[in-house]
Amino acid sequence: MTISAKKKSSSGIGKLVLRIFLLIQALVVLYPLLWNVLASLKTNAEVMESPWSLPSALNWDNYVRAFTTAKIGDYMLNSVIVVIMSMAVLLLTAVPTAYVLGRMRFRGRSFLTNFYMAGLFIGGVYIIVPLFMMMNDLHMLDNRFWLSAVYATGSLPFSVFLLTGFMKSIPHDYEEAAMIDGCGYFGTLFRVIMPMARPGIITLIVFSFFDFWNEYVLAMTFITSDAKKTIPIGLSNLMAIQQYATDWGSLFAGLVTVLVPTIVVYALLQKKLTQGMMLGGVKG
Structure with missing residues (x-):
């Protein structure tokens, strides 16, 4: 493998690692926001009993x-x-x-x-x-x-x-x-x-x-x-x-x-x- 090919391979691996890191970071930031939105549509019982599940109905009240x-x-x-x-x-x-x-x-x-x-x-x-x-x-x-x-x-x-x-x-x-x-x-x-x-x-x-x-x-x-x-x-x-x-x-x-x-x-x-x-x- 030539030197230029090695550089391209290492550069590609570096970009892949960076993208995975940014994706994980985005999920860490977005998940609490999404959870908050879902909790706002639940009943009080659903919030206390099953905080990680989807709401059974959209409670706009x-x-x-x-x-x-x-x-x-x-x-x-x-x-x-x-x-x-x-x-x-x-x-x-x-x-x-x-x-x-x-x-x-x-x-x-x-x-x-x-x-x-x-x-x-x-x-x-x-x-x-x-x-x-x-x-x-x-x-x-x-x-x-x-x-x-x-x-x-x-x-x-x-x-x-x-x-x-x-x-x-x-x-x-x-x-x-x-x-x-x-x-x-x-x-x-x-x-x-x-x-x-x-x-x-x-x-x-x-x-x-x-x-x-x-x-x-x-x-x-x-x-x-x-x-x-x-x-x-x-x-x-x-x-x-x-x-x-x-x-x-x-x-x-x-x-x-x-x-x-x-x-x-x-x-x-x-x-x-x-x-x-x-x-x-x-x-x-």
């Missing part, structure tokens, strides 16, 4: 009870409102900041860049006590907008760090051409830079959506009324209730309902997310 009794719909609506407001505040602050730090030269730029990068090491959980005291003094607790502002502020350093790399990768020729045509800084940003940095912005939106949608500690601390609680808090309350009500079908139905938005967002933006992650490593 579990989803009805999840929305009526467990109020999953109200919690999801609160999460949607909080995520939308958080995303709006984050994009309105992160995009112009990254544009300035990534494409302009001025005294103090390095200091501001390092200042934002230092924020990467400060998690919201670590400063939750002084933050709670400050928001309590300013009467900001139990308010969905101020919770959104906290989310956006906590994600701002990473967002600026991510978008700055995309801003630097855009050639300056486009910016100079826009300036010659009469665009100011804001016009250049919104008409030229933002469309070209769209993969980076979509990447930021996906990461931020997952972060805001699943956040638990800050929402648990700053939101006190049941009518304003987000979906992680609602699921936690639902799990505590099911310890005594034993309505496992509605619990799993609520879990499946919460997973649907994240799956849909990732499925719709997966290609853009991959493109954005690849372009993020390119520097102009």
